[in-house]
Amino acid sequence: MTELDRIRNFSIVAHIDHGKSTLADRLIQLTGTVAQRDMKEQMLDAMDIERERGITIKANSVRIEYPAKDGHTYILNLIDTPGHVDFAYEVSRSMRAVEGSLLVVDASQGVEAQTLANVYQAIDADHEIVPVLNKIDLPAAEPDRVKEQIEDVIGIDASDAIPISAKSGMGIPDVLEAIVQRLPAPKGDRDAPLKAMLVDSWYDSYLGVVVLIRVMDGVIRKGDTIRMIKTKATYKLDKLAVLKPQMVDIAELGPGEIGVFTASIKQVRDTRVGDTITHERAQCATALPGFKPAQPVVFCGLFPVDSAEFDALRDAIEKLALNDASFSYEMETSAALGFGFRCGFLGLLHLEVVRDRLEREYDIDLITTAPSVVYHIHMRDGEMRELHNPADMPDLTLVNHIEEPRIKATIMVPDDYLGEVLKLCQDRRGIQLDLTYAGSRAMVVYDLPLNEVVFDFYDRLKSVTKGYASFDYQITGYREDVLVKMSILVNDEPVDALSLMVHRDRAEMRGRAMCEKLKELIPRHMFKIPIQAAIGGRVIARETIAALRKDVTAKCYGGDVTRKKKLLEKQKAGKKKMRQFGKVEIPQQAFINALKMDD
Incomplete structure (x- = not known):
């Protein structure tokens, strides 16, 4: 002890x-x-x-x-x-x-x-x-x-x-x-009823759920029956250990100590981080304050490349969510991509890490849709809806106004690159709040729309400052703005995975850039493919991918010109029919690259 x-x-x-x-x-x-x-x-x-x-x-x-x-x-x-x-x-x-x-x-x-x-x-x-x-x-x-x-x-x-x-x-x-x-020593009363904080939990394939706790008051021993105050569940402890980084069994943990226990808990979901753990018989009077749950800020769809792998993806996502309390998911379907999941993340790096883990640990090929943020849509009848996916945008005649999340971004940057950073923030519809100096480095504080940050703000910031800038943000709230949904049509068919919410003033520029990019990324087919960006029924940008053409007149040497014309007309009719029924294959890489927007 x-x-x-x-x-x-x-x-x-x-x-x-x-x-x-x-x-x-x-x-x-x-x-x-x-x-x-x-x-x-x-x-x-x-x-x-x-x-x-x-x-x-x-x-x-x-x-x-x-x-x-x-x-x-x-x-x-x-x-x-x-x-x-x-x-x-x-x-x-x-x-x-x-x-x-x-x-x-x-x-x-x-x-x-x-x-x-x-x-x-x-x-x-x-x-x-x-x-x-x-x-x-x-x-x-x-x-x-x-x-x-x-x-x-x-x-x-x-x-x-x-x-x-x-x-x-x-x-x-x-x-x-x-x-x-x-550093101060911890405080705690050994004789008080047990009060311990659940700091973290993860899944181990041999032991079930392993729970990391910090004991505040009282003593916890192997074999005790404990109760979680929030979830009201009771468990009997099988194993009590301390991490040295490997687990080493221990008989008891007293106040101020940090250790882990297992109690045949099946799902990490049953162990809420921040919950208070106490003895079932002698319960503590008050619970610990706990943590506020993590708010996902970036959403994107994850779909298996091969739709037969959907069940494998579901198992993988469930297992991963066990180890990561800040990751949320729900099912969704898309016309272009089939069945998949709409997942919420704390940021783009979190999204990349989860995607890499799914692909590597569970061996599944994934398609990731455009990352988007949660918009608040205020309807004319006074109802407020949350929009996670731009494809689910309700009819505009019923919408009163749309609000988007704003962040307060703190950027530390050497003086030489300050101009570039200010220009980047202005381009992204930022409002400057503060600019101070600490030695030769400037600290800039900006109010920015999160929507502009989730795409590639961090990459752009690193490239304009040669990697010297550092960036941190917190969400400040929602604000109304003129936002519109931009759909991308390939061969007159809307592609769900590429629809975006954009600011009206920048829609045309964004649409044009998207169409030009897709024109380079989608391979040529045997028929002409139009790529359009549209807001509602109005097309704001268009590019056309030329058709691959077989030389049907190669076998005509000399002779009457009408023979050549007949063959070309026949080819033209065939192409027209093909365009009606042909399916355009958009490669996976095209989705990912089309979403990396460069100004």
């Missing part, structure tokens, strides 16, 4: 690629938590995609035992969190389970947009924050400048920030000492 003042719970927060997972590796290695032969890079990133892209997607936890200089052995519970804005939900959950944070800042790059976003989450959760300057051994490192920047931009004292190099292991013992000396 560990005394409360011998426990420290903390998370590591930072911008993408500032070295969170590498620092976690060094802490694990230095304390000998994992045997040297089992150590590998990014120890806590278990998924293939995490290792391949070099990013953290799921927050992971590990328990480290550290013999400190004062002669006592401390138990450190570390939660490694993602840095990407799409996974900010994972970060906010992890924050509530711990009392302190290590703020890792790259000593050569300084404070970035996501550093800010994640630190504010830590401050909201009342954390004690210890600044750590990483990559101090790089020739470009400027620790003094970055310390000043932390104080100016974030407003926390950085005079005793710890200089380290997570890669080489320099300064890591100082970090361990700082965790013990500067």
Whole structure:
């Protein structure tokens, strides 16, 4: 049984690629938590995609035992969190389970947009924050400048920030000492009724659902019967363990400790993240506040390329949703693509990761439709509907007005590229809210429509600033605007997967660009194919793909010209008939490329 003042719970927060997972590796290695032969890079990133892209997607936890200089052995519970804005939900959950944070800042790059976003989450959760300057051994490192920047931009004292190099292991013992000396011990009452917070849950094919908990009060033991307050379900504990990253069985968990249990729970859906766990007999008086559920902001349709794989896709999506509480889905059908699912994501990176996991882990070829956001459609009779898919747009004569989601975007950019960034935001119908300087870098705050951001805003931002800008956003609410639905017709047939909501002023430009792009992407057929962009019944742009032509007059050498004419007329009639009945095959790649809009 560990005394409360011998426990420290903390998370590591930072911008993408500032070295969170590498620092976690060094802490694990230095304390000998994992045997040297089992150590590998990014120890806590278990998924293939995490290792391949070099990013953290799921927050992971590990328990480290550290013999400190004062002669006592401390138990450190570390939660490694993602840095990407799409996974900010994972970060906010992890924050509530711990009392302190290590703020890792790259000593050569300084404070970035996501550093800010994640630190504010830590401050909201009342954390004690210890600044750590990483990559101090790089020739470009400027620790003094970055310390000043932390104080100016974030407003926390950085005079005793710890200089380290997570890669080489320099300064890591100082970090361990700082965790013990500067972070607060957890509070909790061992004799009170059990109150534990459900931090995360995931599916394991051998154990069923594994639940990560943080005990606030009381003690939980193997074999106890517990009750989830929100779902009102009761379970008997089969296994109680701590993560070192592998599970190690333990007899009991007391206040302030973080561990996992299994209780033959069949579905992750039964374990609501943020729920309060208590004993069935002696229940705690009040539940913990919990988290607000993740709001999906980007929607897109996922369809199997081969419609026979629909059942396999359904199983795969259900299994994936078990491990990812922030991903939602419902069935939908489309004339062009058959049966599939309309899925909601927290952002475009989240969408890409889910799509890659479905294709890789379950071996299914997918067609992804245009990402779209949720619009509020106010009808004339006063009803408000949510529109997830532009193809379901109701009759315009019944619509009073349409509202679209707006975001507040914070962009940090070096001074040299400021003009380009301002131009990009203006092009995307942005409204400038603020512009301040932190050293040689500008911090621009814009009010932007989410619809303009989900396509390729991030890619464009990276390309106009040569990768130096960092970007973070939060949703602020809905606002009315003149939006119209633009349909794309190929050979006079509307293609559901390509219909978009666009702003009326930009519809023609967008339609023209889309038609030109499709003209390059759709292969030529034996008949002429018109590609049109239309708003309602009005065509606003058109391109025509010329027909492939067989030379039917090749066998006529000399002779009467009417023979040639007859053959050409016959060919023309055949082409006309073919155009009526012919089906246009649009390749999968054409869908994906047509949706990557470049200005």
